[in-house]
Each structure stands twice: as structure tokens, then as C-alpha cells.
Amino acid sequence: MIQKKICILGAAGVGKTSLTAQFVYSKFSEKYLSSMGVKIDKKVVDVDGTQVNLMIWDIHGEEKYKKIPTSYLRGSSGILMVIDGTRSSTLQTAEEIVERVTAELGSIPLLYLLNKSDLEDAWSISEPDIQKLKDTGNPVYLTSAKTGDNVELSFASIAKAMLNG
Amino acid sequence: MNIPESIRKHLTSHQIEALKPAWVELTSGSEHIKSMGGAWQVYFKGKPQPDQRISDICELLQGMLPIVEDFELPHMQLNNDAYTDILAFKDEQSDWLLFFDVTDKVLQLQKYQQVANELNLLKDQMSRTLGRYVGQEVSQRALDGKLSFKVEGERKEITTLFVDIRGFTPFNESHDAQEVMNTLNQYMNGMLKPILAFDGMIDKIMGDGAMAVFGVLPSDISSVDNAFHAALDIQRQTKATNILRKEAGQPILGVGVGIATGDAVLGILGSHERRAFTAIGKHVNLAARLESNARAGEILMDSKTLSALSDKPQCHKVSIELKGIGKTEVFAILPS
Numbered sequence A: 001m002i003q004k005k006i007c008i009l010g011a012a013g014v015g016k017t018s019l020t021a022q023f024v025y026s027k028f029s030e031k032y033l034s035s036m037g038v039k040i041d042k043k044v045v046d047v048d049g050t051q052v053n054l055m056i057w058d059i060h061g062e063e064k065y066k067k068i069p070t071s072y073l074r075g076s077s078g079i080l081m082v083i084d085g086t087r088s089s090t091l092q093t094a095e096e097i098v099e100r101v102t103a104e105l106g107s108i109p110l111l112y113l114l115n116k117s118d119l120e121d122a123w124s125i126s127e128p129d130i131q132k133l134k135d136t137g138n139p140v141y142l143t144s145a146k147t148g149d150n151v152e153l154s155f156a157s158i159a160k161a162m163l164n165g
Numbered sequence B: 001m002n003i004p005e006s007i008r009k010h011l012t013s014h015q016i017e018a019l020k021p022a023w024v025e026l027t028s029g030s031e032h033i034k035s036m037g038g039a040w041q042v043y044f045k046g047k048p049q050p051d052q053r054i055s056d057i058c059e060l061l062q063g064m065l066p067i068v069e070d071f072e073l074p075h076m077q078l079n080n081d082a083y084t085d086i087l088a089f090k091d092e093q094s095d096w097l098l099f100f101d102v103t104d105k106v107l108q109l110q111k112y113q114q115v116a117n118e119l120n121l122l123k124d125q126m127s128r129t130l131g132r133y134v135g136q137e138v139s140q141r142a143l144d145g146k147l148s149f150k151v152e153g154e155r156k157e158i159t160t161l162f163v164d165i166r167g168f169t170p171f172n173e174s175h176d177a178q179e180v181m182n183t184l185n186q187y188m189n190g191m192l193k194p195i196l197a198f199d200g201m202i203d204k205i206m207g208d209g210a211m212a213v214f215g216v217l218p219s220d221i222s223s224v225d226n227a228f229h230a231a232l233d234i235q236r237q238t239k240a241t242n243i244l245r246k247e248a249g250q251p252i253l254g255v256g257v258g259i260a261t262g263d264a265v266l267g268i269l270g271s272h273e274r275r276a277f278t279a280i281g282k283h284v285n286l287a288a289r290l291e292s293n294a295r296a297g298e299i300l301m302d303s304k305t306l307s308a309l310s311d312k313p314q315c316h317k318v319s320i321e322l323k324g325i326g327k328t329e330v331f332a333i334l335p336s
């Protein structure tokens, strides 16, 4: 079976672990447990009749004094770049990470996930900001690890992009 | 360092044991196992055999081998509660992978990381809440400690605007709490956004209304013009809200606005933990009185505001008795 590695990246607390848990185990927890290092989960998806084993690297949040080691990225065929829609600071973090990822891996399939879409009242990312992300040419999805909205779709879409890329 | 041999032996064996190391020797420039040793059971389900490919046993290494240049994979959570550091390096004869256990260290670090991350989330949340009231830019400046007023007060001419929903109390009493909350939010949005858009600073939010001051935050436009345009926009937004609500079969409400201009003392009031920005001046009371006399959809302003406007709008002059102030000439605008 074809095996593909995906890295889930973003600032701390944006919902990387929650998105993975929703996708792999259909589970969600309100409780926040900061990830350390890397946890790997696997799930088989079907891309137009081809079975693909996704190896999902859920990586710790990027921070000012704790950058993501580029060694984690090696061998990755796709990136899910997660932004917390209720915290605009995480958009900036995402932009910095994308710059480093591109320098390391060149241009590989990348999706922007604007997560926590269920928290409409606290939403802090404006339309122009979203447009700027779309202008990079990478797809942008509004997701909720809590309700599961667009989660399956996002993973399916990165899988497809990796297979065709 | 001059360490007696027995101490050295003791220390190293102690340290090494704690790390539970395992190593895999690979044929140079390949993924094929030459030999292996150490506590492999901790890291692999089955014993790696010579000539097997290591990435078949340790899947996470897929796409990373052969080793081109030494690398390190810190804190790999191989199974639920254990963390492993993986080092990959070369020597003249072989390529090497070294695995060792760092669980205790990582669990310690996790505790600090947790506190730091939660603090950051809280800070973002505070900034967002504050941003709702004073605008994102001001809230960022305040959190960065860049927005300050003299504690003893600063005298300045400003324009003050009061806005309030007409007939909210009876609405509140006759509707379900959740519906009241949603309605309030909807109208409040239409009041606060224009204020922020025209460089106003929201001083207070009171139940179903707000007080805002113009001329405190820097702006390219005069405080009077800003306040007036914010008021027009508030009435426009309220109208738009009402159209939507009518279509949805929901009851509609209107807002009244009062604007006055004059000298005020700006300062920070209150104790250290609960300090609040305040503007104090005669015209502030006047603006409040004007607002309470304004009907739904109406803007009332004092003569000082009107005469300082760069574009004089169509308005009616009326003379009204204001509580605590007396008979006053005011100007009324009912935007169409």
C-alpha cells in the first residue's frame, strides 16, 4: 500500500492534536494537553479507489523559544497548516512556519486549516486575511475539531493532492 | 577532568542505564541492518534482524534514510507515555541509529510547557475581549504597555457620544433571556463597530448602550467629524439590522444618539488592579442628556458640535429642557 507522511503544524493550542483525534478516532475533548515532540497516528484513506496509508505527524506547537526542528519534516509529502480562527496571532506564526517549511521541503501540497470555526463569536480572522492566504495558491478550509466540520474533507483533500503531486 | 576511574565507571553506568539505549548499525549509505544491540525491546516490537530494512520495523524513519547528514529526532512519542530521542549519524565504517529514553525529562518539561501555553491562550483571549471594547489596535498597545495617560489627568477638547437602544427595558421583560441576549448582541454590534471604525474609544458599555469618546485616539480626522459620522453609521447599521429582523419576523428596536463637544479631563481612575480610563467634563453630562432625549433613529447634538462640523448637515433647531442643565438649544437630525 502507498504510504504518505503528513505533518500537522501550527502555533500551540490551535487544535492540531484535536483535529488528528477527530479524524483518526472521531473523538474530541475540551481539555487542553500541550503536546511534546511528535506523536504519530495512522489512518487509511481511499483516494479515487487507491488506498493510501496516511502517517500523520502531530507535532508540538511552534513557539518563539521552541521552534519546530526541521528534521521532523524530512520525508513529508504534505503539510496541514493549522491556524486558530479565534487568535489572529496564530496566523502570523503560520506564515513564519510556511516560510521555513518551503525552504526545507520546497513546494509540496499544503492546506491552511482555519480551525475552531464553531466559535463564531470569538472569530478574529478577517476576510482580507483569508483572501491573503488563498492568494498563496494553497487551499484554505474552515474546520472544527469539535463538530468535525470539514475535518474528513481536509485530510481527504491533502491525500489527493499528495497522490497527484 | 580528573575523575577517579571507579567514580567514572559508576557515573557512566548509572547514566547509561537510565537512558536505556538501543542502537542499530546500518550498512553505510543504506537502510540495511548490519547489527544491533542494547535495550531494543523498549523501542521495537520484534527484534530487528540483519539485512532487514530498518524503516520496515521503525516506520517513522520512512523517507529519512539513508543518512545524508547527521540528524536528531527529539521527543518522539513512540508509544503512549514514553518519549524517545533518536540520533542518526555516520562514522567511517557504518551509519548508526541511536535510540534512548527521555520520558522523565519530557514529562517534567511538559508541565512547564502546559503553563506557558495556557498563559498564552489567556493573553490572546484577553486581547480579544479588550479588542471588542477599544479596538484591536488600542488593545494591543495597551497590552504592550504603550498606551498610557497621566494618572493625575490630562485636559483636552474631546467629543463624547452616547448611544442607547430605545424601548429595550420592556423588550427585555417580555422576552426569553437567550433571545434578549442575541438581540442585544446584534444591535450592540451595529453601535460599537462604527465607533471603532471612526477612531472612537469605547469608554463604557452600559446595559443596552455605550459611551464613547473621540479625540483621545490619534486620527487624521477631527473628533467632531468622526463622532458625527460614527453616529450616522450607527443609525444606518441599525436600519439594516431592522430590515433583517423584520424579514425574520423578529421585533425591531431603534437607537438614539447624543453628541456633545467640550473640554474634559482624561485620566485613569481606580486602584491598581481595577483601573479604568475616564473622561470627566461638563459636556459629558450634556451628551448623556441629549441621548436620553433622542428618539429612535434620531441624533441630537449640541451647538458646539454642529458649528465644528466640516459639512453642516440638514437639521432642526429645538429648545428642550434638560434635566440638571436647564433649557438648551440643541440640533436634531433624523437621517433618512
Ligand SMILES: Nc1nc2c(ncn2[C@@H]2O[C@H](COP(=O)(O)OP(=O)(O)OP(=O)(O)O)[C@@H](O)[C@H]2O)c(=O)[nH]1
Pocket: A010, A011, A012, A013, A014, A015, A016, A017, A018, A019, A029, A030, A031, A032, A033, A034, A035, A036, A059, A060, A061, A062, A115, A116, A117, A118, A119, A143, A144, A145, A146, A147, B117
Ligand atoms: N471549540 C473548539 N475548541 C477546539 C477546537 N480544536 C481544538 N480546540 C480546543 O483547543 C485546545 C487546544 O487543542 P489541541 O488540539 O490540544 O491544540 P494543539 O494545537 O495540539 O496544541 P499544542 O499541542 O500545544 O501545540 C483544547 O482545549 C481543545 O479542546 C475546535 O475546533 N473548536
Ligand SMILES: [Mg+2]
Pocket: A016, A017, A018, A033, A034, A035, A058, A059, A060, A061
Ligand atoms: Mg497537540
